[in-house]
Every structure is written in C-alpha cells, then in structure tokens.
Amino acid sequence: MKKNFSRLEEILQFSVEQWPNNIAVVDRENLLTYSDLNFLSNQICSQLNQLNLPKSSRIGILLPKCSWSLISIFGILKAGHAYVPLDYDAPWERNHFIIKDCSLNAIIGYKDSEIDRENSYQNPIQISESNVVIFSRRAFDLNQQQDIGEMAYILYTSGSTGKPKGVVFSHSNALSFIHWCRATFTATDQSIFSSHAPFHFDLSILDIYLPLSHGSRLVLIDSHTGKNPRALSHLIESEKITHWYSTPTILKLILHYGKPERFDHSSLQNVLYAGEVFPTLPLRALSKIWGKAIFFNLYGPTETNVCTYYPIPQIISDEKNEPFPIGRVCNHLEAKLIKCENTKQELCISGPAVCQGYWNNEEKNRETFFWEDGKKWYKTGDLVSMDNEGNFIFEGRKDRMIKKNGFRIELGEIENTLNHHPSVNHAAVLAVKNKSEEVSIHSFIQNKENTSLNSADIRNYCNEFLPYYMLPDKIHFVEKLPVTSTDKTDYQALKKMLANGL
Amino acid sequence: MEEKEIRKTISNYIKEEFLNEDDAITFGADTPLVSSRIMDSISTLQLVDFVEKTFGIEFSHHEVDQDNLDTVNKIYAFIERKKG
DSSP states (O other), rough: SSSSOOOTHHHHHHHHHHHHTEEEOSSSSOOOEEHHHHHHHHHHHHHHHHTTTOOOOOEEEEEEEHHHHHHHHHHHHHTTOOOEETTTTSSSHHHHHHHHTTEEEESEEEEEEEGGGOOOOOEEEOTTTTOOOOOOOOSOOOOOGGGSSSSSEEEOOOOTTTSOEEEEEEEEHHHHHHHHHHHHSOOOOOOOOOOOOTTTTHHHHHHHHHHHTTTTTEOOOHHHHHHHHHHHHHHHHHHTOOOEEEEEHHHHHHHHHGGGSSSSOOOEEEEEEESSOOOOHHHHHHHHHHTTTEEEEEEOHHHHHHHHEEOSSSSSOOOOSSSSOOOETTTEEEEEEEGGGGGGGEEEETTTTTTEETTTTTHHHHHEEEETTEEEEEEEEEEEEEOOOOOOEEESSSSEEEEEETTEHHHHHHHHHHHTTEEEEEEEEEEEOOOTOEEEEEEEEEOOOOOOOOOOEEEEEEEEHOOGSSSSSSSEEEEOOBOTTEEEOHHHHHHHHHTTTT | OOOHHHHHHHHHHHHHHHHHHHHHHHHTTTTTTTTTTTSSSHHHHHHHHHHHHTTTTTOGGSSSSSHHHOOOOOHHHHHHHHEE
C-alpha cells in the first residue's frame, strides 16, 4: 500500500486527501463523494465521542444496505470503537440475541425502530438531518476483554449450538487481507465496484476497503435488488461496474434469469466469487458471455477471510466438468493439513488475517484454534486434497455446517429452533443436493402426543427466529424419528427414509 | 389458453415445485406465496421463468415483484395485463 495503514479508517483519510471529489459511494438515493463520506462519518464520530463510551466499545449497526451504513462504519472506527453489523432483514429475536451477546454500548439505527422499544437503550441522538439515530445503552458495559487487541469489527455467523457466534477481527487482521487484495486485483480511481453481500458477511470487507483504498466508486446493492437478477443485469450496465464480487449463486441467477446476453456488460474487468462451489457448466456459460472479464475463485471461511484463491482461465475447455480448485494459499497466510479419521485432511490456516477468536466463547475458541510452531492455527473444518500443481481441492465438511446459496448455515441452529417449538417432540434437519449441486433443507418433525402441527405453523415459527436463508425448504411430519443405539438422531437412516419417499 | 386453464397450469406448477403436501391441500388462488415465505426469492425466479416460457410474456426487472407474484390471482392478472 502507498502508506502503511495501522487502522482501517486511515484508508478513508488517505483517499479523501488524494481524491476528495471522486464519487465514493452510490446507493438508490444518494451519491457521496469522498469528502461527503468523510464529513458525515466525522459527524457520527463526534456524536459518539460525546457519549463518553468506554474505549473500544462495540457499536451495532441496524440499517439496510445504504450509504448510512457505510458512513456509520467509518464514524464508529474513527471514534475508536468496533462495529457490529446486524442483519436488517433478520427477525428481531435474532438481532436481539446478538445485541445482548455482544453487549453493544450503542446502536446506530432508525428512529422508531425496535431498538426504540428496547428498555436498555435510550436517548436517540439524530445524525445530521437524516432519520438515522444513535441509541446508547443505559448502563455501559465496561467489559473490554483486554486480550482481544485493537478490535475493528465483529461479524456474527451461524452457530452449531443454536445461537449465532461473533467472530472478532482486529484492524491488523483486516489490513493484512486488504493489502493482499491490493496486490492481487488491479484497480484504479476510475474503477467501479459493486457491493452485493450484506455488511454482516465477510465478503463486505473486500467490498468496502479495497475500492476505498483506490479512490474507486462503490455501488451498494440493497437486499431487494440483490435478489432480482434482472435488476442486477440492469445495474451492471447502467452503473458500468468494473469489479463484481458475490457468491456463485447470484452469478448463476444472473446467467439463468438475468438475461445477461441482452445487456452491455463489457465494463466488467474482474469477477470474484466465493462462498461455495461454482459448478463448471454455468461458470463456463457466464464466462463466455462476459468474455473480457477475468474470474477468480476465492475461498475462505469468515474466520480467515479469503485464504486461498484460483484465477480461472479465460477459456474454459468444453471437456472440463469438475469444479475448479480453491487454489493456493494467499501469500499473507500459511496453510497446513492435519489428518482426520478415514484418511481425509483438514485445512488449517495461520497468519495475520486470521481472526482474534469468537466473542465471549472460550469453549469454541479452544475447540477451533491451536498453537503449533509458535503460531496460532485456525481449523477450517473443510476437508481438502491437493492436485498435481499444488492447488487445494475442496472435498467437503468435517461437521454439519453447510453452504446454501452461498450462506453459511449450521444445521444445528435450525434444529435447535425447531426443537423449541412447544408442540415439537423431536426435530432433525438434513441438507440434500440435487444434480446441479443446489442444496435444499429438509426438516423432519415428530409432534408431541395430542398436538397437531402443519407446515404453516412450522414456517411461521421459523420466520420469527431464523433469517430467511435458513428456513427449511421442505417440512416432513414423521411418526418417529430414527435414533441410534445411543439415542441420537440417526441421520443415515433419515437419508434412507427420504430416498424411499418416507 | 382459457382463463381456467391458465390458472390451473400455474397452480399445478406451484403445487408440484414448491408446496409441502399439507400446504397443497389448503392452497387456493388467494394463498400468499411470497409474503408468507412459502416461496423464497429463488423459487420466485423459477416461477417467473415458467410463466414467461409458458405464456409467452416478459417481466421487466421492476415487475419481478411481490405485487405481481404473491398469489395465483395476482399472477393471472399480470398475465392478462401483459397480453393486453
């Protein structure tokens, strides 16, 4: 990088000096220059300063994907705090859990939102002339967790025990990743990046800080547009996007339903994808339509962000059927393989971009990280092999975490929710793949005696507690769930039942 | 195609592709599909694709919306409007 940044907000500081009048961010309603973004985030910063929060407080953001979320991020960082992006589209129950788990000292959100009805938060302060306010906690949480370092943000992800878990990142974790991005992908102050992923996903780190370090323009895609491939095709053309980053699911949807061949997408230079396997058939079809763009397969769990990558050849041979490798380890990180049962190997990652650990969850930290050769290693839970050229190939998971449409889902979180329903005796969940590698979630419900339940009851209940992407696709009612001799759910038997039409 | 047939074609497709067995029993022309989350965003796109191919109409990007897709009645009304 041109300067050695030590904190994320210095990226904005640097760019505002170089390119004050470049457009920094575009959403449906606003267009902000680097100066605007800087000015507005300073306002948030000074309002936060007046609250006299303890240093390195955790501040939530409960806003839809818009310029104000980005302004809030920089305001929070400038004030020396860590930001925690909440999922605006998720049920309040889930966000409420995160607010409590993370003991947020303040939350930036809309006036008259659910936070307003939350007793422990008070005195909304209005920001500028917007309807965005800062709610502060009545009694600050003074627990700083000293060992956590210079915390920059916490991203919550699905947890196997039924509750989401917070992954903590320091400024230097994020900056080492951004530094790698800058060295790997070409961009200038003329580039136009799209930001498709919500800010509570790790894809957002590249989306936000890479373009802003180049003086590029960042086009924010709200969640409604993000699910409409035809609108996305239109947006790529009208905004002249040069850099795209999303899950393969979205790219497949653009290919199948977005009619990309009818639009002018010739501005695209780099197309990055991550989060799941991209089957070769649709990848080849899209790379033919977007002939000038260079595609990259990026791989990495939230805990490390991108840790391996593979540049996709510009021409994909028609004979190729198997998916591309996840590639080689990025040069700011190191990889090692540890042997698991049945000769499979788990990928472990070490280096400056690896997160600090899980918030308030020592047990999970002990389970997931280990020390060796004087370094801290993260166990990804992903099983890999290596091809002749030294590229890693993804082989599957060690546990019950799945990827559906690019979303990371612990099946245990869905089961736990279902098991809390007052009329459910026992629930189990399976992920099933079809021929095109598309995953659907099947739930199996055994009612309590003398109760009646239908699919609508289960769906409504899940809608209250789970984000939309975790909702089961199929609901099956069974008289008795199969169990093993130790009284655990027998998933193998369940798979057989499903294959035999129950 | 007559109105009855159009409606039946849409209903059958939805039942087969997206509904649980017990959902199909109570399913009617006014059953909300998108707002009730019976259908997710991807199944909605599948449905749009089916409607376009079967009835020879086209949704523009802002028409791929709950207002036109939430119930069989709404889908039918949209098809009629498009056919003019």
